[in-house]
Amino acid sequence: MKVAVFSTKAYDRQFLEAANSLTQLSTEETSTKQCLHELVFFEPRLSRDTAILAAGFPAVCVFVHDQVDASTLEILASQGTRLVVLRCAGFNNVDLQAAADLGITVVRVPAYSPYGVAEHAVGLILSLNRKIHRAYNRVREANFSLEGLLGFNLNGRTVGIIGTGKIGLILGQIMKGFGCQILAYDVYRNPELEKLGGKYVELPELFANSDIISLHCPLTPETHHLINAETIKQMKSKVMLINTSRGALIDTQAVIEGLKSRKIGSLGVDVYEQESELFFEDLSGEIIQDDVFQRLTTFPNVLITGHQAFFTEEALHNIAETTFANISDVEQGRPCPNEIRAQPEVEAKALVG
Ligand code: NAD
Numbered sequence: 251m252k253v254a255v256f257s258t259k260a261y262d263r264q265f266l267e268a269a270n271s272l273t274q275l276s277t278e279e280t281s282t283k284q285c286l287h288e289l290v291f292f293e294p295r296l297s298r299d300t301a302i303l304a305a306g307f308p309a310v311c312v313f314v315h316d317q318v319d320a321s322t323l324e325i326l327a328s329q330g331t332r333l334v335v336l337r338c339a340g341f342n343n344v345d346l347q348a349a350a351d352l353g354i355t356v357v358r359v360p361a362y363s364p365y366g367v368a369e370h371a372v373g374l375i376l377s378l379n380r381k382i383h384r385a386y387n388r389v390r391e392a393n394f395s396l397e398g399l400l401g402f403n404l405n406g407r408t409v410g411i412i413g414t415g416k417i418g419l420i421l422g423q424i425m426k427g428f429g430c431q432i433l434a435y436d437v438y439r440n441p442e443l444e445k446l447g448g449k450y451v452e453l454p455e456l457f458a459n460s461d462i463i464s465l466h467c468p469l470t471p472e473t474h475h476l477i478n479a480e481t482i483k484q485m486k487s488k489v490m491l492i493n494t495s496r497g498a499l500i501d502t503q504a505v506i507e508g509l510k511s512r513k514i515g516s517l518g519v520d521v522y523e524q525e526s527e528l529f530f531e532d533l534s535g536e537i538i539q540d541d542v543f544q545r546l547t548t549f550p551n552v553l554i555t556g557h558q559a560f561f562t563e564e565a566l567h568n569i570a571e572t573t574f575a576n577i578s579d580v581e582q583g584r585p586c587p588n589e590i591r592a593q594p595e596v597e598a599k600a601l602v603g
Pocket residue numbers: 339361364367412413414415416417418435436437438466467468469470472473494495496520521557558559560561601602603
């Protein structure tokens with residue numbers, strides 16, 4: 251199938267092209283390469299303004315910040331596109347109802363990097379606790395003072411995990427290995443977490459007793475601004491907050507106030523509510539207009555990464571493999587297990603990242 255790939259970076263191209271190549275042995279035992287699908291790579295994000303690039307393509311392949319809203323879908327449909335292929339799990343950027351109305355199929359990659367994301371969360375925890383981000387800069391400037399670098403032992407501390415699906419469970423397993431106690435909150439209990447010794451509690455108990463709180467639930471209307479001025483008040487003094495899920499789980503302004511009052515001891519985030527204006531681009535020569543984000547970067551006890559928790563070789567490989575399996579299923583008229591439709595219960599989980 252001919253596929254217009256939007257928001258392409260060099261790493262996307264590398265992994266997608268590799269997964270798209272089929273190596274075949276000829277009779278002389280010289281190998282030849284054949285491609286599964288015809289890929290055309292575009293750097294811009296898909297939006298109503300760039301949809302014209304997909305004219306004549308039966309499929310478009312998109313990522314988390316592409317705008318697959320009703321107006322974009324109408325343009326795509328009028329140009330012959332019948333398939334939207336998400337190379338990510340979340341589909342909050344796709345108007346599923348509009349796609350259904352226009353006869354456009356939508357497929358995604360439901361899981362690709364649970365270990366990568368959990369391990370990145372642990373990286374944030376370790377760096378913030380032992381101030382490795384600060385120590386790195388100090389040593390490069392021959393400043394070997396230890397003032398301000400005091401950490402604490404993770405052993406014996408309590409980690410509160412909100413959302414104990416694939417990623418939250420792995421984080422629990424890793425933190426258990428450090429000798430931490432695990433408190434958990436989820437709308438469904440995960441027996442695997444309980445087997446680890448993790449204890450499910452209501453949110454107020456988790457907030458009141460956790461030294462570290464890590465968010466691993468999807469963004470839904472129920473979890474929007476789950477961390478806010480009221481819930482921060484319920485937390486332990488000097489709590490460490492980690493968010494590798496979705497930016498809008500946190501009311502950033504409330505967290506800034508919590509950091510200023512020292513109620514929040516440290517903050518590690520891989521996601522940010524307004525990240526689509528910033529992340530995945532080199533803006534080092536630009537004037538950043540987002541004052542809330544800029545304020546966050548001024549705190550010595552805040553560590554921000556730009557939505558890179560998923561970014562491992564294994565994840566990019568898995569994304570590419572599943573993407574082409576999805577396209578081939580649809581092309582050959584097979585049922586695709588990763589098709590998503592506008593259904594109420596699916597909509598409730600629609601904001602997974
Ligand atoms: P998952 O679906 O396996 O687990 C999510 C869990 O959250 C489920 O157990 C679900 O029951 C629970 N949940 C749903 N609503 C809840 C609520 N109101 N309160 C508490 N828990 C609730 O998803 P996953 O693969 O573990 O992914 C977790 C999150 O990680 C995703 O939502 C996504 O936003 C984020 N993510 C981030 C990156 C990244 O690169 N930073 C990559 C992939 C996923």
